[in-house]
Amino acid sequence: QSIGCDDYLGSDKVIDKCGICGGDNTACKVVSGVFKHTLTNLGYHKIVEIPEGATKINITEMSKSNNYLALRSRSGRSIINGNWAIDRPGRYEGGGTMFTYKRPNEISSTAGESFLADGPTNEVLDVYMIHQQPNPGIHYEYIIPGDNVISPQLLAHRRPGETLNGQLGMPESTNHEDEDLHRETDALTGQSAGTFPVIQPGRFPSHQPENQVPAVQPPRQNREYNWKQIGKTECTTTCGKGSQYPVFHCVNRITHEEVSESYCDSSMKPIPEEEACNLFPCPAFWDIGEWSECSKTCGLGMQHRQILCRQMYANRTLTVQQYRCHHLEKPETTSTCQLKICSEWQIRTEWTSCSVPCGVGQRTRDVKCVSNLGDIVDDEECNMKLRPNDIENCDMGPCAKSWFLTEWSDRCSAECGDGVRTRSVVCMTNQVSSLPLEGCGNNRPSETTPCNNGPCAGKVEWFAGGWTQCSTECGSGTQQREVVCVRKTEGNFDVLNPYECSYLEKPPSQQSCYLKPCGSKWFHTEWSTCSKSCEGGFRVREVRCLSDDMTASSQCDPQLKPEEKEPCNTQDCIPEIDENCKDKYYNCNVVVQARLCVYTYYKTACCASCTRVANRQSGFLGRR
Secondary structure: OOEOOOOOEOOOOOEOOOOOEOOOOOOEEEEEEEEOOOOOOOEEEEEEEEOOOOEEEEEEEOOOOOOEEEEEEOOOOEEEOOOOOEOOOEEEEEOOEEEEEEOOOOOOOOOOOEEEEOOOOOOOEEEEEEEOOOOOOEEEEEEEEOOOOOOHHHHHOOOOOOEEOOEEOOOOOOHHHHHHHHHHHHHHHOOOOOOOOOOOOOOOOOOOOOOOOOOOOOOOOOOOEEEEEEEEOOOOOOOOOEEEOEEEEEEEOOOOOEOOHHHOOHHHOOOOOOEEEOOOOOOOEEEEOEOOOOOOOOOOEEEEOOEEEEEEEOOEEEEOOHHHHOOOOOOOOEEEEOOOOOOEEEEOOOOOOOOOOOOEEEEEOOEEEEOOOOOEEOHHHOOHHHOOOOEEEEEOOOOOOEEEEOOOOOOOOOOOOEEEEEOOEEEEOOOOOEOOHHHOOOOOOOOEEEEEOOOOOOOEEEEEOOOOOOOOOOOEEEEEOOEEEEEEEOOEEEEOOHHHHOOOOOOOOEEEEEOOOOOOEEEEOOOOOOOOOOOOEEEEOOEEEEOOOOOEOOOOOHHHOOOOEEEEOOOOOOOOOOOOOOEOOOOHHHHHHOOOOOOHHHHHHEHHHHHHHHHHHHHHHHHO
16 A cells, blocks of 8 residues: 555545645645736846745746846845856755756757746745847746645644644655754665665654564574675765765685675675765855856947856855856856947938929939948848938929920011011920919919011002911911001002001901811920039920820820930039038048048048048949
């Protein structure tokens, strides 16, 4: 039969999760949860508080990351991974219990870090996360006693069935009770505590009654050989408390000469007992932790590690005062680090002109990633989130508010005397349709211009001149002619007052005309402003082919299409001289040669030299 946790044979009682023998898991409270908060700032962030008296502590990162767990007491003493120094995995004492710090292999495992401890804790502890990348989630769990729960420490030193404060408590087997039993058994058997003999059911050896007659022992034989201690085994350690055992050999009782063990009674050979040796402590040494991650992803940063003075004793490594390691040079706790050289974005050109003369278009500029040596490198070397825009929209105003004009007609409206020449004027929208005058403003271009083909001759009668050409070359128009009262003389006509011819029927001076359908014709806007004030720019205008009803057409003669773009302002630019742009140092030529003008400090300190180089480079790029 098996022994229950109450030390009774045949008992089926077991220890519950609260540590109570025969308990029903109601004497304690399990506290658990997952810390999933999104963190933004790098550094230490508090996750959870472990109260005093907590047991079965488990703090585990849900998946592997570049973050680290950290533990410290409420008094501020760092236990694991404090002060930006990363400890090695191992066992660390804190809060009255021993914590096991685990960090799985970073290559072969996807599991995260963890703290494990049996407890109970004797003070409040705080768990932190050293945040360096997105939080994968931290699972935490611990057990705290419920109300009116008897302390396991008190139960540990009580015998089964013993009362506590007048009440009968649940018996429980603990590590303390096991140690008491081993010590009591050792005293009864005479065996060393280090051998831990197997204890049979009942746990306590039975004593022989006083009235029992002891068994008759056989008479001791007078043997010629016996067992003798001839030395000890080598100590298991050279310092810090090791162990060794006596060595027994079979010898001649008279000559003490060693002989084969077969000459001695094997049942009489003494059992070697463990003895402590080399009790003096080992020399203290510096325990060097792992370097933390570099504080910067590029450029010079800092990294830290924890340096502890430790000493070995009784197979345990203890942290001791640092003065014990003064005989050794202390390693550095901080170091500079540089994962790679930082590059930066530079705007190499100004914005170009808008791609359209009206409406919404685009303009561009040259943006490059430049290393600290001034060389152009791949965009991936710079922070893409900080890249300046190299293309943007530009609005040149709505195209609808533009006057479109034809060329002036070739013929004057009068064959002699004053007349006019005409042209068509229309305000265009994006859909190529006419608008009222206010759509393009009040400055409507003139549709007529005066012309004169020379004086005319006349006689006393109504004199009608020839009809002028139709006011339009195509479509509906009007024709004009001069009708005057004249007196005809030899070779001359004298113009009289129209009253003189009032008795005569006056011929009409105007009539409508229609020569032919207009078909399609080229219209254009006024020229835009020049794109540059010097060194050669360009100006543009919009040209459209329109039919009789002012709709878009493709029937115009391409060879007669007016130019849409022409050069302007070709004169040289006169550079502006900045009185404050000077070289502050005599050796600015070295700054230029080292390509340091990309940095603001050198660009200011060596303004004149850097400006000359920039002008030469921009001129070279412009010529390309």
